[in-house]
Amino acid sequence: xxxxxxxxxxxxxxxxxxxxxxxxxxxxxxxxxxxxxxxxxxxxxxxxxxxxxxxxxxxxxxxxxxxxxxxxxxxxxxxxxxxxxxxxxxxxxxxxxxxxxxxxxxxxxxxxxxxxxxxxxxxxxxxxxxxxxxxxxxxxxxxxxxxxxxxxxxxxxxxxxxxxxxxxxxxxxxxxxxxxxxxxxxxxxxxxxxxxxxxxxxxxxxxxxxxxxxxxxxxxxxxxxxxxxxxxxxxxxxxxxxxxxxxxxxxxxxxxxxxxxxxxxxxxxxxxxxxxxxxxxxxxxxxxxxxxxxxxxxxxxxxxxxxxxxxxxxxxxxxxxxxxxxxxxxxxxxxxxxxxxxxxxxxxxxxxxxxxxxxxxxxxxxxxxxxxxxxxxxxxx
Numbered sequence: 001x002x003x004x005x006x007x008x009x010x011x012x013x014x015x016x017x018x019x020x021x022x023x024x025x026x027x028x029x030x031x032x033x034x035x036x037x038x039x040x041x042x043x044x045x046x047x048x049x050x051x052x053x054x055x056x057x058x059x060x061x062x063x064x065x066x067x068x069x070x071x072x073x074x075x076x077x078x079x080x081x082x083x084x085x086x087x088x089x090x091x092x093x094x095x096x097x098x099x100x101x102x103x104x105x106x107x108x109x110x111x112x113x114x115x116x117x118x119x120x121x122x123x124x125x126x127x128x129x130x131x132x133x134x135x136x137x138x139x140x141x142x143x144x145x146x147x148x149x150x151x152x153x154x155x156x157x158x159x160x161x162x163x164x165x166x167x168x169x170x171x172x173x174x175x176x177x178x179x180x181x182x183x184x185x186x187x188x189x190x191x192x193x194x195x196x197x198x199x200x201x202x203x204x205x206x207x208x209x210x211x212x213x214x215x216x217x218x219x220x221x222x223x224x225x226x227x228x229x230x231x232x233x234x235x236x237x238x239x240x241x242x243x244x245x246x247x248x249x250x251x252x253x254x255x256x257x258x259x260x261x262x263x264x265x266x267x268x269x270x271x272x273x274x275x276x277x278x279x280x281x282x283x284x285x286x287x288x289x290x291x292x293x294x295x296x297x298x299x300x301x302x303x304x305x306x307x308x309x310x311x312x313x314x315x316x317x318x319x320x321x322x323x324x325x326x327x328x329x330x331x332x333x334x335x336x337x338x339x340x341x342x343x344x345x346x347x348x349x350x351x352x353x354x355x356x357x358x359x360x361x362x363x364x365x366x367x368x369x370x371x372x373x374x375x376x377x378x379x380x381x
Contacts, residue, residue: 001027004034019209020267022202022260029117035208038128039121047123050092057094057102061087068107072197075111085119086111092123097130103139105188112192112200133212138188156279157183157216160271164220168227175235182242187215195247198256202263213276217266225249225265 008015023031033039055061065083069075074082089110094102109129113122130136158179162169172179185193190207192200206214223230226249230238250258 001030001034004031005037016209019205020263022263023205025201028201028205029121032113032116032204032208033121033125036125036128036132038125040124043124043127044120046096047089047092047120050095051088053095055091055094055102058087058091060102061090061094061107064104064107068111072111072115074115082111082114085114085122089114089119089123089126093126093130096127097136099141100130100136100139105185105193106139108189108192109135112190112197112204115197116201129208133207135190135212155179156276157187157219159279159282160216160220160275161223163275164269165223165227168223168230171231175233175238177235177238177242181239182246183219185243186219190215191218194244196257198259199247199250199262202259206263206267211273213271213273214266216271216276217269218262220269220271221262221266222246222249224269 019035065075065087066078068086072082074080075086077083086107090102090107093100093106093110110122110126113125117125130139158169161172161179171177190200190212191203195203203214203218206218223246226241226246230241233241247257250262252258
């Protein structure tokens, strides 16, 4: 500790083994700050200024204070130092990083820091965790890193389960259990929500030493150690067990936990950054394909809308043509009726003409007969 950075540079493997074996509790807070290089007088002064200001998230922060480790003596009292420090650090960070503001889950991370160091140092380490360790991606409004690690499909943790525990992965699929149903809580609070503090402190040791990716090893080893039990469970029982009892596999008969075995088992899995990067690349490719498909669907929808508009226009034109056709037919029928009337009238006139001609011929015949008779009478005389 007297020259931490130099020792870390010259003896990285020895330092890693020492951290895996556990940092002494009395030194943990100082070592955490050294590992993260978070000690910064300027940031501490910023913290002292921010706690005097007002945050729009104060009501939400206050509401969650009593829910954060309510059975731990440091945080039990509503007016105690623990809740006061927790409120100050959360409020200061909400002002320091308005884009994140305040998010549920963050109090449990801050509380673990406060159990190992003063509030101003806890604030500095929180800032370092959020920005340098990319924990901030878990708490931004869209939770981009949590989306990548846990929520979207394919996801890094889901693919890790498939890679290391293929039988359990199939069982989860058949039972409809998604990894986000239990691991979101683990990743968001860095296991601090329900896990025993002795285990949580050792998890923080490794996160600060190697990065937030250490969460994958601890998550997978919990599933690995409980695989046989989980394979015998159905959906409801499995979800309850995963959220509340999974860490009991490391519980000793005296009620304590075999934390050393827990850490060694997790470290031995060797979840490499290269593997996680490959899973991330799969995720990005899936997103690209999904977006391309969405664009194609939007294009088809636009084309369909245009075609629908054209069909509507054609239907309107057809309706107009039908109306014009009906009008022409009506006119044609009327013309035919008038023509039939004229033909009937013509026939009548023809009959009248024929009758008149017949009468005329009869009259002429009668007249000729009369004349002939007259002539014969004169001859006889």
